[in-house]
Amino acid sequence: MKLQQRFMLYTCLIVLISIFIGFICSNLIYNHVVKEQMNDRYLAIAEQLSKQIKEHEITLRASSDFLQTMSDLGYQIALVKEDGEMKMFGEPFKTEKWNDQMHALFEGGKAYNGIKSFKNSYLIMSHFANDIKNTVGTKIEIDGEEWGLFLRPNNISFFTEFHLIIFGFIFAVFVSSIIGILFMSRKVTQSLSELTSATQEMANHNFQYPLMINRKDEIGQLADRFRMMQQKLENTDQARKKFVNNVSHDFQSPLLNIRGYSELLNGEISSSEGKKYNHIIQTEAKRLSNLTKQLLILTSIDQGTYPTNKQIVRVDEQLHQVVHSMLWRIEEKGLEIKLDLQPVSVYADRTLLINVWENLIGNAIKYNKEFGEISIHCNENESEAVVTIRDTGIGIEQHTLEKIFERFYRVDQARNKEGMGLGLSIVQEVLSYHNASIEVESNEKEGTIFTTVFPKK
Template sequence: MKTLYSKFVWMTLLIMFASGTIGFMIVNTFYHQNLKEKNDEKNVEVASSIVGLIESSNLDSITPLLQTIGDAGYQIYVVNEDGLEQFYGGDFRVRELPDAIVNNVLHGEVYHGMREFPKETFITGYFSNELTNTVGVPFTYDHKKYALFQRPNIKFLFNEIHLLLGGLAGAMIIISIIAMLIVAKRMIDPLTKLTVATNKIANEDFQVPILVNQRDEIGQLADSFRNMVKQLEASDRYKKEFIARVSHDFQTPLLNIQGYATLLENGELNGNYAEIIRKEAMRLSGVMKQLLLLTSFDQANTRTKKEPYRLDEQLKQIVMKFRWLLDEKNISIQLQLKKVEVLGDKEMLEYAWENLISNAIKYNYSPGEIQIAMSETSEYVQVIIQDSGIGNKNTDYGQWTERFYREDQARSTQVEGSGLGLAIVKEVIQSHHGILAFENVEPHGTKVSIQLKKM
């Protein structure tokens, strides 16, 4: 498997190679389109100056002059009408030159070999050390026609300064590659640490240290990773607590059903105890329905059937359902409602109101009091349900809506309930884009506020 480090290194080297190749092609194209003709003209001027000097001077021999010019940095080829040829200066890599070109120059034409040199993609014509890549001019010496072909000696282009610059460029490339390797390693190391941490977390080891402290995007990734680990740890703890609580809530009624069923089977109890079995079964069924409803919210499978309806009328109907229980516990209820229409799922919201009012009754004193009030703005309606009951010592209101949450064991045994009601209420209100808030009221009691959008 290719590591990210090796991919980064190879990609960087590939980019360097590609950029060098593309840069060379651009320079080569620029030379052929813009510099080649100018270079040809300059070399024709140099060649013309050489032959002008020869023709204007009374030289016994042209060899010393041409040898000196060749040693000064030129490659020269001279041929006369008798076919006598001589090379001066640096040697040509390719000495082939068509006879037609030589004859044309001997007859007075100027040869523009540099200008006419074929264009090649990966070879810059300026450095092509061929006899055809020269300029040729005619001259007369000792009553004979001559042709002189010359070009700059490329070896002189690479003198000490050029070698120094080339060495500097090479050193820069090597240093750049080494620096790139170091930077790549520093960039990849934190990701490697995160990968190791991920593997440990997959094995439920949430205490793995994440030793990444950087003030950049990788540092932000590490911070997000730490937060994710905390959430995963909390989720794992919640999952285990959830399983334990579900097991406990199921175990008690199941044991009761099993015990009474055994007694009935042995004839030790009369049939009246079948009612107890029925109630325990209904309790189990209720918990199961609540769990299924919460699961549907978790999986986003619950579709709200929103329709406009009168919220105040719904609250009045729900209060009427609990009238007998209010009278039984000697609890008075005050309604301060307004005629308000909301757009919502009537059945789901009914469940939420029933749960909240039921809690206000169950956890109230006898005698006690409940107040249900409404207020509204141009866009929202707020419903407040306040009781004078025992309240809740826990001021971490977020925990109130956790699944299977009960304030304490004593309270959970005194009052029946699964601890799922407020969790479902929270999901219902959120599905309507509403706001659910809790508050302890001094000296005793609880206030619940729900904000919903109006029609």
């Protein structure tokens, strides 16, 4: 069953149940409150009629004309003798069977309270029962004979006036409500159908499907979130394609070099050339190994499968260790290195963290000027630990700063001779994995500053 059909079905059920409950509640009110008041009011009218006929000594014929006039005003009236003779004025009763209380009117002379004592029903209001027992009565004397005067309101006359207006109003409200609900349900289901179509298009990798929903309610908010998700999935899909393309390119280049120089080794070459080609093959193999290692780190962090081994790590000691391992590269470029390393401890994975320092310090060396300078500072306070690595290298253009952490992104050709564009991506992923952050400041031809901040738990 479609949502719109189900919505209409539930709406009709709710309306019907509401009507049913309304009937029960109205009957309860009638039986326990209104019925007694109606009985007393109509009994007073019957007694007033009896009094008028008695005081003016109206004959039976004149009384009949008088009672007929009263019936035309909206009453059912019966004059009944004890022997069963009956004169009816107005709409006849559907049931004219007497009960013991009506006979008691002639025997004891007490008024008959039939409306008050009529049997209760919670589904059909007893007010509408066209039964002579559902009346009020009083004894009256006409032309020296005792009669019983029984009276009740004429329901048919009652319905032709006020109740017909009420029922017409209720019917109009009911029909208008159904039409309004049908219209609103159509609008809701139309929007949901549009979302369903958009979802199907996304499943078919169509991320450009236009979602034509402009609303200010919850469905509009859902549509806005869907568009955001659509955009993110499109960006992710493009990044995936770009990632595959870059990985293929970075694997292909060293593999071609290895293959080419391997073929040269099989030919007639000198010993010096053989050593040279062998060194190139080893360099390219190492490059492939590093690329594979970095890809594995990124993939395992992305998938949450990295074998975490967090412990208390002395950051200052790690920085000393990395600088010492790269000392030959520092000396080779004639760089001056300044260390201001306060004792700093963080809770982290030792292997991942040292990978961060290797990438950042390695970049500071690689992209620095001859006889440039590298400054490394680390300190901590009660809330955070901060590591700053500054170089006096070639710097980064301002419009590329936001992209340097993207995977396989290279600022320019000068920077991709040895790099693969994964180092800073790994740095950001590792720091994010440790709830840490990194900021970069750079001026072209003046140098770059990387600042990492670790929250203290």
